[in-house]
Amino acid sequence: MTAPIIGITTYRDSIRADGPVSRGAFIPDAYLDSVARAGGVAVLLPPQPVDAATAAEVLSRVDGVILAGGLDIDPARYGQERHERTDAPRTDRDEWEDAVLAAALEHDVPMLAICRGLQLMNVHFGGTLLQHIPDVLGHAKYSGRGAEFATNDAHVASDSRAGALLGGRDALSVKTYHHQALGELGEGLVPFARNDDGLVYGVEVPDRSFAVGVQWHPEEASEDDGLVAGLVAAARERAAARA
Secondary structure (H helix, E strand, C coil), X not given: CCCCEEEEECEEEEECCCCCCEEEEECCHHHHHHHHHCCCEEEEECCCCCCHHHHHHHXXXXXXXXXXXXXXXXXXXXXXXXXXXXXXXXXXXXXXXXXXXXXXXXXXXXXXXXXHHHHHXXXXXXXXXXXXXXXXXXXXXXXXXXXXXXXXXXXXXXXXXXXXXXXXXXXXXXXXXXXXXECCCCCCCEEEXXXXXXXXXXXXXXXXXXXXXXXXXXXXXXXXXXXXHHHHHHHHHHHHHHC
């Protein structure tokens, strides 16, 4: 069987390669490498003008999707004013990824939502976000420094589907880089992981073949590859069923 195709959402911003600065779509290599290690083939899904039909058509051409990490979601999407430490809105990415997420759920396309992706998933289901964790917890240990990820613990429900993919371990050392977190949990999402402060760190959608969101970056650590491998395996099953 051919390798399943995994679409990965991206930034769309100013970049410089050869020649002058121009706009382009890009994502860290770690996402592409993690998909390749799991036996999939990655394609990029950059922000673009969108409606539900367009998103559904795009999702019909891939076997699975990763909602990648990135800048903060516009707080207007969950009914809040923007905090001074919240990133300037990137409405093009918010709208595109929300449409991709909705199409993945509607058509049961296997989906892994990472960091920002988890937060978008929660907002899509009617939840809210804590816009700046230090205001609530008094520390910034989940934020990382500069280009370096922080390392923190995730406490995982070993009897969950995602927990099984992570080897049934109760505690997992994970790479994190976020100053926001889930606030009120979206209706229909089932938590399977929390961090040391009790913040929700992983959710599943129970009535879908594979719809998992995590607040950490499994693409950055090979011990977390079980989640990406689980996504690729579910995508392979979907591709076989469609064939």
